Each structure stands twice: as C-alpha cells, then as structure tokens.
Amino acid sequence: xxxxxxxxxxxxxxxxxxxxxxxxxxxxxxxxxxxxxxxxxxxxxxxxxxxxxxxxxxxxxxxxxxxxxxxxxxxxxxxxxxxxxxxxxxxxxxxxxxxxxxxxxxxxxxxxxxxxxxxxxxxxxxxxxxxxxxxxxxxxxxxxxxxxxxxxxxxx
Numbered sequence: 001x002x003x004x005x006x007x008x009x010x011x012x013x014x015x016x017x018x019x020x021x022x023x024x025x026x027x028x029x030x031x032x033x034x035x036x037x038x039x040x041x042x043x044x045x046x047x048x049x050x051x052x053x054x055x056x057x058x059x060x061x062x063x064x065x066x067x068x069x070x071x072x073x074x075x076x077x078x079x080x081x082x083x084x085x086x087x088x089x090x091x092x093x094x095x096x097x098x099x100x101x102x103x104x105x106x107x108x109x110x111x112x113x114x115x116x117x118x119x120x121x122x123x124x125x126x127x128x129x130x131x132x133x134x135x136x137x138x139x140x141x142x143x144x145x146x147x148x149x150x151x152x153x154x155x156x
Contacts, residue, residue: 036081043089068092087116087123095126102131111152
C-alpha cells in the first residue's frame with residue numbers, strides 16, 4: 001500500500017497534515033527496529049571499512065566503536081545483535097575489552113566474531129581466553145561473512 005493509499009483510507013494521515021509526518025516517522029522507526037545492530041571495533045581501514053559495508057549490504061545497522069575500552073558500555077546501551085572485532089590495533093587493546101564484554105552481566109550473552117591476520121597467534125590466544133564466540137582470519141571474514149554470522153548467531 002502506498003502512502004497515498006493510506007491517506008485515502010485514513011484521512012487523518014492526509015499528505016501534508018501533522019499526522020502524516022508522525023505516520024512516516026513511525027514507519028521509519030519500524031524499519032530501523034527490524035534491522036539488527038552490529039557493533040564493529042576496528043582501526044585498520046582494510047578490512048574494517050569493507051566489513052562495515054558488507055554488514056550494511058546484509059541489512060545490518062552498524063555502529064563503529066573507536067575506543068575498545070568503551071565496548072562493554074556501548075554494547076550495554078545499544079543492545080546489539082553481535083560484536084565484530086579486529087584484534088590488531090595500535091591504539092586499542094582489544095582482547096581486554098572483549099573480556100570485559102564477557103564479564104559484564106548485560107553483555108555476556110553477545111556473540112563475538114574476532115578476526116586477525118594469520119600470524120597474530122598471541123592475539124588469537126588472548127581472544128580465545130577472552131571468550132570470543134568465533135575466531136577467524138581477516139582473509140576469510142569478508143568472503144565468508146554470512147556463514148560466520150549464521151554460525152555465531154546459532155542459539156546453543
């Protein structure tokens with residue numbers, strides 16, 4: 001049904017009227033509410049920005065977290081569907097932030113997909129200890145993102 005059709009059936013939603021804009025705003029809110037939110041922690045443009053674009057292509061709303069230390073706080077406020085984190089960072093210590101996410105009662109249930117380069121074994125070990133749901137390589141994250149999302153979101 002078009003907006004004109006709605007206005008024809010419901011005169012109170014006539015285009016240009018005060019209720020019309022409230023109706024359009026509520027339609028927008030419904031659309032936003034149906035899109036799951038993903039928090040993404042990254043510093044490196046590649047693969048970080050590509051990951052954000054791919055998530056948006058999969059109809060996710062994306063919120064980028066620049067300061068990993070605020071991850072648990074942001075997750076508690078935003079109530080995302082999942083978290084994706086690039087472990088390799090020069091300005092953030094991502095693994096302790098992921099551990100904090102797991103230790104916070106309001107966020108411990110969130111699936112976390114962490115990724116790094118193949119040779120970042122120390123970071124991968126720390127991420128496992130922090131309790132990430134899925135640990136993948138940065139070369140695989142983009143090409144297999146849909147499968148990783150499905151796997152991370154499975155209810156156990």
